[in-house]
Amino acid sequence: MTDVNAPLPVIPRGVTNLELLDARDGAFGVKGSGDTSGFGGLVDPRVMPGASQAPFGGWFDEVAEEIELSLADQGLPFASATEKIVVDRGEITFFVRREHLVAFVRVLRDEPGLRFEMCSGVSGVHYPSDAGRELHAVYHFLSITHNRRIRVEVTASDADPHIPSIVGVYPTCDWHERETWDFFGIVFDGHPALTRIAMPDDWPGHPQRKDYPLGGIPVEYKGATIPPPDQRRSYN
Amino acid sequence: MPTDNVTYASSVPGSTDPGAEDAFAPGYDTTEGRIFNVSGGDWDTITAAPDGEKERIVVNMGPQHPSTHGVLRLILELDGETVTEARCGIGYLHTGIEKNMEFRSWVQGVTFVTRMDYLAPLFNEAAYCLAVEKLLGITDDIPERASTIRVMMMELNRVSSHLVALATGGMELGALSAMIYGFRDRELILDIFEMVTGLRMNNAYIRPGGVAQDLPDGAEEKIRDTVKLLRKRLKDTTNLLVDNSIWMGRTVGIGYLDLTGCMALGITGPVLRSTGLPHDLRKSQPYCGYENYDFEVVTETTCDVYGRFLIRVNEMEQSLRIVEQALDRLKPGPVMVADKKIAWPSKLSVGSDGQGNSAEHIKEIMSESMEALIHHFKLVTEGFKVEPGQAHVAIESPRGELGCHVVSSGGTRPYRVHFRDPSFTNLQAVAAMGEGGQVADIIGAVASIDPVMGGVDR
Numbered sequence: 001m002t003d004v005n006a007p008l009p010v011i012p013r014g015v016t017n018l019e020l021l022d023a024r025d026g027a028f029g030v031k032g033s034g035d036t037s038g039f040g041g042l043v044d045p046r047v048m049p050g051a052s053q054a055p056f057g058g059w060f061d062e063v064a065e066e067i068e069l070s071l072a073d074q075g076l077p078f079a080s081a082t083e084k085i086v087v088d089r090g091e092i093t094f095f096v097r098r099e100h101l102v103a104f105v106r107v108l109r110d111e112p113g114l115r116f117e118m119c120s121g122v123s124g125v126h127y128p129s130d131a132g133r134e135l136h137a138v139y140h141f142l143s144i145t146h147n148r149r150i151r152v153e154v155t156a157s158d159a160d161p162h163i164p165s166i167v168g169v170y171p172t173c174d175w176h177e178r179e180t181w182d183f184f185g186i187v188f189d190g191h192p193a194l195t196r197i198a199m200p201d202d203w204p205g206h207p208q209r210k211d212y213p214l215g216g217i218p219v220e221y222k223g224a225t226i227p228p229p230d231q232r233r234s235y236n
Numbered sequence: 237m238p239t240d241n242v243t244y245a246s247s248v249p250g251s252t253d254p255g256a257e258d259a260f261a262p263g264y265d266t267t268e269g270r271i272f273n274v275s276g277g278d279w280d281t282i283t284a285a286p287d288g289e290k291e292r293i294v295v296n297m298g299p300q301h302p303s304t305h306g307v308l309r310l311i312l313e314l315d316g317e318t319v320t321e322a323r324c325g326i327g328y329l330h331t332g333i334e335k336n337m338e339f340r341s342w343v344q345g346v347t348f349v350t351r352m353d354y355l356a357p358l359f360n361e362a363a364y365c366l367a368v369e370k371l372l373g374i375t376d377d378i379p380e381r382a383s384t385i386r387v388m389m390m391e392l393n394r395v396s397s398h399l400v401a402l403a404t405g406g407m408e409l410g411a412l413s414a415m416i417y418g419f420r421d422r423e424l425i426l427d428i429f430e431m432v433t434g435l436r437m438n439n440a441y442i443r444p445g446g447v448a449q450d451l452p453d454g455a456e457e458k459i460r461d462t463v464k465l466l467r468k469r470l471k472d473t474t475n476l477l478v479d480n481s482i483w484m485g486r487t488v489g490i491g492y493l494d495l496t497g498c499m500a501l502g503i504t505g506p507v508l509r510s511t512g513l514p515h516d517l518r519k520s521q522p523y524c525g526y527e528n529y530d531f532e533v534v535t536e537t538t539c540d541v542y543g544r545f546l547i548r549v550n551e552m553e554q555s556l557r558i559v560e561q562a563l564d565r566l567k568p569g570p571v572m573v574a575d576k577k578i579a580w581p582s583k584l585s586v587g588s589d590g591q592g593n594s595a596e597h598i599k600e601i602m603s604e605s606m607e608a609l610i611h612h613f614k615l616v617t618e619g620f621k622v623e624p625g626q627a628h629v630a631i632e633s634p635r636g637e638l639g640c641h642v643v644s645s646g647g648t649r650p651y652r653v654h655f656r657d658p659s660f661t662n663l664q665a666v667a668a669m670g671e672g673g674q675v676a677d678i679i680g681a682v683a684s685i686d687p688v689m690g691g692v693d694r
Contacts, residue, residue: 049625151628176661229339
């Protein structure tokens with residue numbers, strides 16, 4: 001007999017490999033008042049686009065192949081440097097293992113077949129539900145020579161939030177890494193001066209993490225009170 | 237400072253220790269009452285030269301300084317008039333826009349991003365909306381009229397932004413006439429924005445799926461007339477500075493940064509084009525249909541402040557060309573995507589108070605169709621959902637590459653929005669441009685980067 005309560009997989013358009021990010025249950029964001037809406041049993045899994053397999057299409061294969069060959073020249077197997085490749089919405093993302101990040105981006109910059117001269121910087125994304133790899137650092141690289149743009153994603157855990165700095169390869173990441181440290185608490189090892197950039201030096205906490213509250217006070221208008229945005233009813 | 241005829245207070249009000257004295261705010265009694273002098277921090281200990289080192293002067297310029305282009309703080313180490321070390325202090329305008337967006341619907345995000353780089357609000361909106369549309373997979377469904385209006389508004393915005401760059405840049409180097417005429421001409425464009433969007437700045441006009449409303453009656457003629465007037469006036473304004481020997485004395489050879497430096501530091505926009513590299517995302521990675529417009533990428537090869545100034549002058553001319561072509565391309569049609577699950581349900585119309593919802597739509601939802609009312613209510617309060625995933629869009633803002641990285645977890649709110657603002661990245665070049673030069677030249681270098689602190693700090 002099948003379990004009628006098991007969540008039905010909802011597959012996003014055009015995605016074949018799924019990675020569970022989170023699941024939303026119920027509706028209207030109501031919690032703790034019993035199932036008054038009739039939607040209490042609803043389970044809606046949230047899945048991010050999963051790993052893609054070659055061929056990726058277009059110039060993606062060319063770039064992936066070039067990276068693989070160049071890394072092999074340095075005695076670094078592609079499979080140990082990267083976790084996976086995700087192709088979604090016309091963009092390619094290389095998930096790079098953090099210990100090989102610097103070697104990886106050096107290849108991106110220096111190989112004539114790649115020539116990603118420009119780094120658009122790094123920012124963070126905090127996925128508290130992604131156990132063991134809660135912190136993602138996301139880099140975007142632009143090759144003016146070949147007119148291509150790729151994304152590189154590196155993960156670290158909340159317990160060990162260390163990622164090597166790439167300031168030595170792309171000096172433009174100086175302020176970007178400081179910003180990511182400031183807002184997410186990712187420690188970029190090897191950065192020349194990793195200090196806060198937007199928040200005051202003695203600020204406690206890292207504001208863009210999901211466990212950091214938005215803050216705000218209730219606003220009273222004509223006798224009614226409107227709670228701050230993070231305490232209002234949520235439909236997510 | 238206290239004088240002899242006053243008595244020092246021995247305690248700080250409210251302190252549990254009666255003998256405590258606040259080091260930074262000593263209080264004393266006068267005949268008019270109690271006075272506190274706030275004496276500030278430990279600046280003396282920071283700037284004191286270590287033993288054996290020659291005298292060095294650290295000048296703290298800003299954040300409230302008329303020549304630093306906003307709340308930018310420059311920490312300059314001087315040897316006489318020569319800058320030996322230049323550092324930027326930023327963060328004085330950090331408002332947590334990216335964090336706030338995680339608690340609002342996808343459409344409400346537009347009203348936040350428009351306040352980032354406040355001199356180029358339409359570019360922020362365009363980058364954000366293009367990224368959301370990419371996530372939704374509706375990039376190809378945007379009506380042509382909406383894209384054309386977007387291009388036209390963005391190019392008008394580029395002119396107004398460059399005019400402020402010239403005006404404030406001129407003012408900072410002492411050319412006050414440029415300031416007066418630059419702001420006068422910018423007003424013409426802000427009048428158009430007010431007519432089309434209802435607001436001069438912070439327009440929130442470009443929305444996911446299209447634009448908020450169609451052009452009002454008479455807007456096309458007004459824009460045509462304004463472009464004609466601007467052509468003439470821009471010539472007058474820029475003639476004040478082009479080939480002006482005083483202006484050239486302050487800008488030629490100043491703030492030098494070559495192609496290698498720009499690449500390493502990730503510099504884009506007029507600063508990169510002043511090295512001779514014709515890199516413009518409108519040409520190399522067109523969006524909103526830029527491939528259909530005839531314009532040139534303006535470059536100079538001088539790598540200095542004067543070259544960047546000339547680029548801005550000539551880019552304004554190219555932008556006006558694009559505006560005229562956009563006007564010619566405008567065909568009647570919808571300005572919002574046809575998908576009723578994404579498109580904003582109501583239309584705005586001008587009521588007796590100058591604004592309001594269209595009476596026709598109110599009539600439909602209030603007295604004709606209950607389903608339409610439910611649909612309107614759901615879309616406005618809850619908003620649309622976006623399938624999980626991430627997207628990155630980069631556009632050419634007046635200051636360079638404006639990148640927008642948006643992550644969705646499948647909900648009605650963005651999971652994460654990050655803006656790669658060109659001002660933020662370009663400001664890193666201040667040290668490379670200014671160190672070894674004169675204090676006065678730092679001003680010119682910063683002005684040629686044209687940072688907008690709202691975008692830097694977000």
